[in-house]
Amino acid sequence: MSMTFQAYLEEKVAFVESHLVAGLEKEGVPVNLYESMKYSLLAGGKRLRPVLVLATLEALGQPIERGIPYAVALEMIHTYSLIHDDLPAMDDDDLRRGKPTNHKVYGEATAILAGDALLTRAFGYIAESYQQHPDVKPATIVNLITELSKRAGAPGMVGGQMADIEGEGQALSLEQLEYIHLHKTGDLLVASLLGGGYLAEASEDQLRALHDYAVKIGLAFQIQDDILNVEGDAALLGKAVGSDGERQKATYPSLLGLEQSKKLLRQLIEDAKTLITEAGMGNSALIPLADYVMARNK
Structure with missing residues (x-):
């Protein structure tokens, strides 16, 4: 990953982070609940999903400011x-x-409620923020909320999490593992790219390319996660290495082996970049963002 792209990434992450707290409701919210929500929201991280929203808007020639409410949500x-x-x-x-998890700081009950509050606030923030936006049509707001609720809900991320829990200790097939990761990790990435596309009023062909690109990098992201859990640096990851093996979780390295997993990872990234290039967005940050998914070490 080039220093130029690293600078781009740091700039966009800082831009997103400068808007996160403004999205939280504070008035009328119990102090401990508010602090718990803020603690995890500001705990750092790659901010890949919001950056993808902004990069998609840029790729389609639209101002990134339009994407901030959706990115924050x-x-x-x-x-x-x-x-x-x-x-x-x-x-x-x-x-x-690298920091204590929310329930370790605030207790399990508060952590559960903080998660509930962040989830529900996300949809309200999208609706509130875009209702008065001169460049965002009512139909676009509906598309954003519909897409995100599907991708984050039972047919999407939550369903993937359920399948992941049910699969622990089981001899999963590659198809079953792919289902888990397409939904548990991939669906929020799809929501990121398609949300940016909706906000930019992308064509159907562009939306299709963005969807397929997101699917590819979503699988790639999880494969790299699995690889890092085998051979990553715990200090960089901020969590223990080898936990997947200890819990007998099915992973790409456990099913395919480490080298085949790395080969599949490289192929997915190349396919993703080809999709974006053929859709006329080859000069955008979506190309180095795909490389970043493969090259990241945390």
């Missing part, structure tokens, strides 16, 4: 999912991004 939903993932009933993690 996406990060709220992603954050809620991480808070709940870390709970004892789920992955039972003590650390997230």
